[in-house]
Amino acid sequence: MMKVSINCYIIDINDPLDSGIVIRYHYMLSKLSERNKMIKASVSFVLPMFNEEDNISSSISSIKKVASELTRDFEIVVVDDASTDSSARIVSGIASNDPSVKLFVLARNTKFGGAFARGFKEARKDTVMYMDSDMPVSLEDIKGAYAYSGEFDIVTGISKVKKGDTLTRKLISGFYNLLVRTLFGLTIRDINSGFKIVKRDIVKDLEFISLSPFADVEIFLQAKRKNASIKQYPLIFRTRTGGKSYIARFPVILATFRDMFKVWFREITR
DSSP states (O other): OOOOOOOOOOOOTHHHHHHHHHHHHHHHHHHHHHHHHHHHHHEEEEEESSSSSSTTHHHHHHHHHHHHOOOOSSEEEEEEOOOSSSSHHHHHHHHHTTTTTTEEOSSSSSSSSHHHHHHHHOOOOSSSEEETTTTTOOOOOOOOHHTTTTSSEEEEEEEHHHHHHHHHHHHHHHHHHHHHHHHHHOTTTTTTSSSEEEEEEHHHOOOOOSSTTTTTHHHHHHHHTOHHHHHHEEOOOOOOSOOOOOOOOOHHHHHHHHHHHHHHHHHHHH
């Protein structure tokens, strides 16, 4: 019979050194517990898409790569906002060979908000991770932000670097943010940023009004109603390398301000 000798160390909790060991031990256990919860949590990656034929295939590949490091249960929900290029066909081809990829095609263009809202509606996992379909966030930033998802109800990306916007865009953005703060009492930086992680329980009963980028704000209003915890996570939004952004078009800006006042009227008449 083999004998095993085990050396035991008796901890005195009144000893500052020993009590420090106990504290670090429990801290490590809590972190391991948070990590296990995140791995067990399922994730829906939501990508609203409009004319992204140059980017969508590589974006899905990148998401699949990082998803396998974050969770064992995930889906990629792509909502095509009536693209006029081959974006939907590309995703359809990928989805036909990969059940984790799900494509939904809108009959008419909704200027982003409709695709955004449909993505959240179709998401079925515990956590919803939304990002723009040109993949503006690095895999390292995705993993860094996701590390907070066990602690906070919402993790929203805020830009570390101010991009070289034109004076007109800066004025419109400043006026928009001022109205959001004044009308709704929201002080989130980069409230319309292209990266958010949201616990599905926060938004599963949310009925979006907006068919524009103002749908982003509706999520934070819902969070405010539910006293949800929010982490603003600094990251670098990468410049797109293919295709072009349509968010800054005048019809989209106009629709955003129109939806702002629709939502404001709903809020004051609740």
